[in-house]
Amino acid sequence: MKKINxxxxxxxxxxxxxxxxALTLSVSFPTILKAENNIKIGxxxxxxxxVAQLGISVSNALNMAVDNFNKSGGLDGRNIELIxxxxxxxxxxxxxxxxxxxxxxxVDAIINAEASGASFAVQEVIRESGTLCxxxxxxxxxxxxxxxxxxxxxxxxxxxGIHDAVGSARYAAKIIKEKVxxxxxxxxxxxxxxxxxxxxxxxxxxxxxxxxEILGKGWPKIFQPDYTEVITQIAREKPDAIYSSLWGxxxxxxxxxxxxxxxxxxTQLFAINLxxxxxxxAVKNLPKGLHSATRYVAAWPNxxxxxxxxxxxxxxxxxxxxxxxxxAAVGIDYLISALKETGGTxxxxxxxxxxxxxxxxxxxxxDGNTVSIRDKDQTIIDYSIGWGTTIANDPYMTNIQAADWNxxxxxxxxxxxxxxWL
Amino acid sequence: xxxxxxxxxxxxxxxLISQAAGGLKIGMLLFLVASGLTLVFGVLGVINFAHGAxxxxxxxxxxxxxxxxxxxxxxxxxxxxxxxxxxxxFERALISRVYNADLLVQILLCYSIVLILDDLVMIxxxxxxxxxxxxxxxxxxxxxxxxxxxxPPFHLAIIxxxxxxxxILWFIMTKTKFGKLVRATANNPKMLEALGVNxxxxxxxxxxxxxxxxxxxxxxxxxxxxxxxxxxxxxxIESFIVTVIGGMGSISGAFLASxxxxxxxxxxxxxxxxFTDGLMFLIMVLVLILRPQGLMxxxxx
Numbered sequence: 201m202k203k204i205n206x207x208x209x210x211x212x213x214x215x216x217x218x219x220x221x222a223l224t225l226s227v228s229f230p231t232i233l234k235a236e237n238n239i240k241i242g243x244x245x246x247x248x249x250x251v252a253q254l255g256i257s258v259s260n261a262l263n264m265a266v267d268n269f270n271k272s273g274g275l276d277g278r279n280i281e282l283i284x285x286x287x288x289x290x291x292x293x294x295x296x297x298x299x300x301x302x303x304x305x306x307v308d309a310i311i312n313a314e315a316s317g318a319s320f321a322v323q324e325v326i327r328e329s330g331t332l333c334x335x336x337x338x339x340x341x342x343x344x345x346x347x348x349x350x351x352x353x354x355x356x357x358x359x360x361g362i363h364d365a366v367g368s369a370r371y372a373a374k375i376i377k378e379k380v381x382x383x384x385x386x387x388x389x390x391x392x393x394x395x396x397x398x399x400x401x402x403x404x405x406x407x408x409x410x411x412x413e414i415l416g417k418g419w420p421k422i423f424q425p426d427y428t429e430v431i432t433q434i435a436r437e438k439p440d441a442i443y444s445s446l447w448g449x450x451x452x453x454x455x456x457x458x459x460x461x462x463x464x465x466x467t468q469l470f471a472i473n474l475x476x477x478x479x480x481x482a483v484k485n486l487p488k489g490l491h492s493a494t495r496y497v498a499a500w501p502n503x504x505x506x507x508x509x510x511x512x513x514x515x516x517x518x519x520x521x522x523x524x525x526x527x528a529a530v531g532i533d534y535l536i537s538a539l540k541e542t543g544g545t546x547x548x549x550x551x552x553x554x555x556x557x558x559x560x561x562x563x564x565x566x567d568g569n570t571v572s573i574r575d576k577d578q579t580i581i582d583y584s585i586g587w588g589t590t591i592a593n594d595p596y597m598t599n600i601q602a603a604d605w606n607x608x609x610x611x612x613x614x615x616x617x618x619x620x621w622l
Numbered sequence: 623x624x625x626x627x628x629x630x631x632x633x634x635x636x637x638l639i640s641q642a643a644g645g646l647k648i649g650m651l652l653f654l655v656a657s658g659l660t661l662v663f664g665v666l667g668v669i670n671f672a673h674g675a676x677x678x679x680x681x682x683x684x685x686x687x688x689x690x691x692x693x694x695x696x697x698x699x700x701x702x703x704x705x706x707x708x709x710x711x712f713e714r715a716l717i718s719r720v721y722n723a724d725l726l727v728q729i730l731l732c733y734s735i736v737l738i739l740d741d742l743v744m745i746x747x748x749x750x751x752x753x754x755x756x757x758x759x760x761x762x763x764x765x766x767x768x769x770x771x772x773x774p775p776f777h778l779a780i781i782x783x784x785x786x787x788x789x790i791l792w793f794i795m796t797k798t799k800f801g802k803l804v805r806a807t808a809n810n811p812k813m814l815e816a817l818g819v820n821x822x823x824x825x826x827x828x829x830x831x832x833x834x835x836x837x838x839x840x841x842x843x844x845x846x847x848x849x850x851x852x853x854x855x856x857x858x859i860e861s862f863i864v865t866v867i868g869g870m871g872s873i874s875g876a877f878l879a880s881x882x883x884x885x886x887x888x889x890x891x892x893x894x895x896x897f898t899d900g901l902m903f904l905i906m907v908l909v910l911i912l913r914p915q916g917l918m919x920x921x922x923x
Contacts, residue, residue, distance in 0.1 A: 418895065425847040428647060452753060
């Protein structure tokens with residue numbers, strides 16, 4: 201008779217498998233449980249192409265803030281988990297990513313770091329779903345200024361066109377007086393933000409310094425590589441001043457190409473988006489005396505908190521923060537504060553916790569260096585807006601003059617009334 | 623549309639010269655890239671949808687050489703040569719396998735390469751845009767003023783370089799043995815093979831030359847424009863428009879069409895600045911209707 205082996209191959213395999221499964225589960229279960237317990241935040245953004253700087257700097261700022269939060273214990277042990285995805289600057293892709301975040305990833309909130317075109321698409325998605333959304337990049341005023349587009353669950357932490365326009369126009373009016381700049385042209389990217397920026401700037405300039413003449417407007421496509429057509433138009437018209445809301449690689453290319461024509465020898469350029477470190481350091485021979493808003497520079501606001509933020513960010517990433525970095529930083533700060541206040545992720549409670557709140561910020565110029573979220577349109581105010589002239593090396597800007605928020609809000613009301621958005 | 627503005631421009635020496643110079647610069651740069659595309663189609667019968675990606679590689683390769691050597695001329699030449707070599711490998715490894723395949727297969731293959739290269743450059747050089755090469759110091763001078771028209775000397779250099787390349791290309795195609803063999807391959811490759819000529823070498827050489835031209839266009843464009851993944855997409859579309867207008871496979875047609883497009887963009891920007899892209903497509907549509915083979919193309923194409 202054949203002896204039956206107690207330790208058959210089948211038995212060993214069965215026992216071994218059971219042991220391995222138990223071991224795996226015992227090790228990974230806490231990790232799985234922990235991951236499922238995380239506070240998930242979806243971040244649609246642009247991580248490639250000519251404006252990858254946008255998504256990279258937003259991601260850096262968010263990761264820096266979230267790492268600090270998680271290291272200090274999170275929300276009663278719950279960590280924030282950022283899910284950052286590239287929409288390649290396409291609105292339909294941004295909307296798809298957003299829907300994916302909501303339906304598949306089941307995120308607790310969205311920090312929307314898309315440019316204007318895609319932000320409107322995201323706004324429609326989150327309005328439908330009721331997911332809490334913090335807009336941290338789009339500067340088109342209409343996103344929050346138009347009551348028909350607003351949503352109770354959407355907050356704006358990005359600067360907006362009308363605020364910048366008033367700040368810009370007030371500064372430009374001073375320069376107009378000093379240098380007698382009567383003839384103007386503009387060069388703006390042909391999409392929502394560029395159109396909005398152009399419209400609001402000249403509307404505001406008319407209030408501060410009426411009587412100027414607009415000789416013409418150039419509308420290059422966003423990400424256009426060759427600006428010869430626009431530049432020859434400028435060379436032909438010979439304006440005293442140009443207003444431009446081109447940004448990132450587009451602005452760098454425009455300045456490099458226009459410099460060949462000696463455009464800036466006789467024409468003052470007011471480039472609202474120039475003073476970001478990545479942009480300024482990329483211009484081959486940065487002409488002196490161009491005018492820019494202080495998108496983000498360590499020198500402005502001139503506070504220790506701002507310098508500390510710049511140092512922390514630069515030490516971690518080897519690059520200075522950008523305008524998009526500070527907007528994301530302030531947004532995540534508000535969200536973290538709301539999470540701590542409410543103790544959970546209920547979107548209605550979080551929205552109530554953020555609405556109308558004032559918080560100290562390295563970019564704040566309100567009383568006590570604060571920024572605030574306005575009740576009515578859930579949009580940020582009292583953030584630093586300054587204008588100055590560029591120089592070739594760090595700190596890249598000089599003669600910085602602060603915009604006045606009383607004037608900004610006063611003219612903003614008039615603009616809203618004109619648009620019938622009050 | 624402001625036809626009076628266009629008329630005023632044409633009768634003004636400053637405007638006429640300025641716009642013509644701008645148009646020449648746009649056109650000649652476009653010719654460099656489009657000539658490579660039309661050459662490849664004319665000889666190999668392949669519509670190389672990866673041509674824009676080769677232009678992009680030229681920009682990246684030249685940027686890399688510039689960052690190491692700091693020498694503009696060397697950067698442009700080595701950048702273009704690098705793309706030529708890449709094109710040779712691309713042709714031998716992949717394109718040669720689809721010469722007789724369905725058009726859809728060729729398109730899918732080329733588009734896959736575009737996507738791979740777009741991601742590969744970001745992995746190697748980063749997601750961020752790279753600043754332009756900058757222009758050589760000798761051209762960092764005030765612009766020329768001719769009858770009040772402003773013309774940057776560097777633009778004249780680009781026009782000259784492109785024109786010289788055009789002459790060299792013509793010489794190669796019409797006066798050299800290689801050119802004869804290329805034309806013979808385009809006309810009747812089987813006969814040529816029967817005569818004992820290795821047409822694979824000819825085809826590889828043509829693809830290499832086409833790639834070199836795309837790379838050269840990219841390298842020169844990178845002198846004034848930031849370098850970024852996907853930068854070849856817009857030039858690819860314009861190159862196809864040039865190829866259609868000029869005639870598929872006709873280099874002289876590509877030259878003429880490039881000039882037409884360059885001038886249309888430049889003078890079109892005076893009369894209808896918001897419609898310059900549309901103007902290009904309108905010209906293409908008119909040519910397709912009135913002369914479907916293109917301005918210098920053969921009827922059979």
